[in-house]
Amino acid sequence: MSEPQFELKVEGNSGELLFNGPWQLASKGTAPFSVIAKQLARHDLQQLRVTIADDCQWDSRLSAVLLSCHNYCTEQNIAFDGSKLPQGAQSLLKLATAVPTRQQSKPQQPGFNPWRALTSGMQKMLGFLGFLGECAEATGKLLVGRANMRFTDLGQFLFLAGPQALGIITLLSILVGMILAYLGAVQLRLLGAEVYVADLVAIGMVREMGALMTAIIMAGRTGAAYAAQLGTMQVNDEIDAVRTLGISPMEFLVLPRMVALILIMPLLVIYANILGIIGGAIVGLGMDISFLQYVEQSRQALDMTQVLSGLVKAVVFAALIAIAGCRAGMSCGRDSAAVGQATTKAVVTAIVYLVISDALLNILYSEMGI
Amino acid sequence: MSAADTKHKAHIEVTGLTMAYGDTLIQRDLTFTVNRGDIFIVMGGSGCGKSTLLKHLIGLLQPAAGEICYNGVSYFDASARQQDDMRRSWGTTFQTGGLFSAMTLAENVALPLQQNTQLSKAEIADLVHYKLALVGLAGFQNYYPSQISGGMQKRAGLARAIALDPEVLFFDEPSAGLDPLSSKLLDELIVQIQQTTGATIVVVTHELASIFAIGNNSVFLDPESKTMLDCGHPQRLKTDSPHHQVRNFLARGKLSRGQLAHDQTDNSHREKTP
Numbered sequence A: 001m002s003e004p005q006f007e008l009k010v011e012g013n014s015g016e017l018l019f020n021g022p023w024q025l026a027s028k029g030t031a032p033f034s035v036i037a038k039q040l041a042r043h044d045l046q047q048l049r050v051t052i053a054d055d056c057q058w059d060s061r062l063s064a065v066l067l068s069c070h071n072y073c074t075e076q077n078i079a080f081d082g083s084k085l086p087q088g089a090q091s092l093l094k095l096a097t098a099v100p101t102r103q104q105s106k107p108q109q110p111g112f113n114p115w116r117a118l119t120s121g122m123q124k125m126l127g128f129l130g131f132l133g134e135c136a137e138a139t140g141k142l143l144v145g146r147a148n149m150r151f152t153d154l155g156q157f158l159f160l161a162g163p164q165a166l167g168i169i170t171l172l173s174i175l176v177g178m179i180l181a182y183l184g185a186v187q188l189r190l191l192g193a194e195v196y197v198a199d200l201v202a203i204g205m206v207r208e209m210g211a212l213m214t215a216i217i218m219a220g221r222t223g224a225a226y227a228a229q230l231g232t233m234q235v236n237d238e239i240d241a242v243r244t245l246g247i248s249p250m251e252f253l254v255l256p257r258m259v260a261l262i263l264i265m266p267l268l269v270i271y272a273n274i275l276g277i278i279g280g281a282i283v284g285l286g287m288d289i290s291f292l293q294y295v296e297q298s299r300q301a302l303d304m305t306q307v308l309s310g311l312v313k314a315v316v317f318a319a320l321i322a323i324a325g326c327r328a329g330m331s332c333g334r335d336s337a338a339v340g341q342a343t344t345k346a347v348v349t350a351i352v353y354l355v356i357s358d359a360l361l362n363i364l365y366s367e368m369g370i
Numbered sequence B: 001m002s003a004a005d006t007k008h009k010a011h012i013e014v015t016g017l018t019m020a021y022g023d024t025l026i027q028r029d030l031t032f033t034v035n036r037g038d039i040f041i042v043m044g045g046s047g048c049g050k051s052t053l054l055k056h057l058i059g060l061l062q063p064a065a066g067e068i069c070y071n072g073v074s075y076f077d078a079s080a081r082q083q084d085d086m087r088r089s090w091g092t093t094f095q096t097g098g099l100f101s102a103m104t105l106a107e108n109v110a111l112p113l114q115q116n117t118q119l120s121k122a123e124i125a126d127l128v129h130y131k132l133a134l135v136g137l138a139g140f141q142n143y144y145p146s147q148i149s150g151g152m153q154k155r156a157g158l159a160r161a162i163a164l165d166p167e168v169l170f171f172d173e174p175s176a177g178l179d180p181l182s183s184k185l186l187d188e189l190i191v192q193i194q195q196t197t198g199a200t201i202v203v204v205t206h207e208l209a210s211i212f213a214i215g216n217n218s219v220f221l222d223p224e225s226k227t228m229l230d231c232g233h234p235q236r237l238k239t240d241s242p243h244h245q246v247r248n249f250l251a252r253g254k255l256s257r258g259q260l261a262h263d264q265t266d267n268s269h270r271e272k273t274p
């Protein structure tokens, strides 16, 4: 006898359930309560007495079955008699049934409810508008010098967003410059106008790729970091603590991050533009265009309007990345999974904002004839 | 108004407060008054909504119904400026500490002082040292919250809460996670703060010893009926409350010893039966 076993004896409408064999977690065999329930259901019982054989070894495995048995009897209105059980089993059963199983008070919403989806969507929109409003208010306060912002925080965020990002920006900008140069060379060689590769790279970097590539890097690096920092602060009650100190979390937490990113992005974009042009020049060397010739050609291709149009993009992108990151962090839930979701959301929304705003700005520029 | 008048005036009045997270009701129809200078205990079983009540009292959560008045002014009807002023006169500790993890303990405690006073750096440093010494953390100024233990984080949170000598102090389970000696010291500190500054103190706690040692007013929240069962002096509730849940909760010390003995005989019985 090396498996858990049970035996049901029925006389009239009273039954006796006897457990024997090893009922231990380590013993072999399967004996789920459903098997016992099936047998019980065959008879029309009014009362059930439960006993354990004298030589039966038991632990929680049996206790769990006893509890299910007890609950089954309560459900089916069968009188459960456990008085023949060993004292230990009886008191464990008493403990397990002391607090009644709680009825789930919040049933899952079955299926898709369009009304609910609509109202929750509206609420999210309102929340976002509220966030933008608070952002604008805080920025206004900063401009008149009354915002509650720690300048040590600002310094730290400037360092994290700027110098720390230089390595990856260097690598990617040179590569993007080279890609643009190769792309242009294929076509321009057909016309024998290889020297215009310099124009193409310079304009492509300064007007478009410099700002966009830097923004995408910053969305992944800094935007995600903002969301994770603020989300963790939400989990640790730190944001509540800021509020209870009478400080606006918007001014104290969001503003330094946003200002740091807006200050640093144009600088990073200028750096990326220069490196992109150098990347193009490297390709140019392979096509017998001398470095000086290349630089001179680039200089002629560019004017101040083009450089500025790229920098305006940089500022807009910076604000959007900061807003996406901080919004995701501030509306984060209160567990670790929510922090992960907030980070993902920060990056995805930032990239969507970037592409949309880039398209809009390009339309605007072409309308303005820039 | 003379000082004697304000002495017995109601400081916090809660009327018909109902609290809910979305559709989930937590507690309803709470009505009680905290008088100026009270040490007011919020008690009740785990998960009955004590921390939630505290978050309503400090204005972090909006009531589903009812109102909360400070000195006769309803917090949620007040203007943004009034709300800011009210919040500045409160100090709060959170169940999880709520320290700013990116700042050292000294910076944490200094923050409310920098924000709300014109004190010089040196004076602030002195005050920070004093407040940390009060909670037994002198010398930990330059530690980050992640570098100290959970109980120490609680005490550091307390130091930050009392930085501005607030009029109302809210403590969420200040002594959970502290050893008996430290929690006794903490009780003494709370009473001291009350006596020296005259602050009104609201404490969420399960510790029976603390409840009787420091509390002179209290409210009992019941998770079953989702409302308050009784309020008043803890000693009175222990002997005279009409609700057996309240009397049992407050008399647990004795009850549990009896129950424990009973359980032990059960176990010894089980050992003997093969």
Ligand SMILES: Nc1ncnc2c1ncn2[C@@H]1O[C@H](COP(=O)(O)OP(=O)(O)OP(=O)(O)O)[C@@H](O)[C@H]1O
Binding pocket: A334, B021, B024, B026, B045, B046, B047, B048, B049, B050, B051, B052, B053, B095
């Ligand atoms: N953010 C939330 N969203 C939804 N429900 C919540 C939230 N926070 C708490 N609850 C629910 O509210 C109830 C009360 O929680 P609360 O934290 O106030 O309990 P408590 O009395 O402080 O318990 P404890 O003594 O264990 O700290 C719990 O049942 C919990 O499930």
Ligand SMILES: [Mg+2]
Binding pocket: B050, B051, B052, B095, B172
């Ligand atoms: Mg709590």
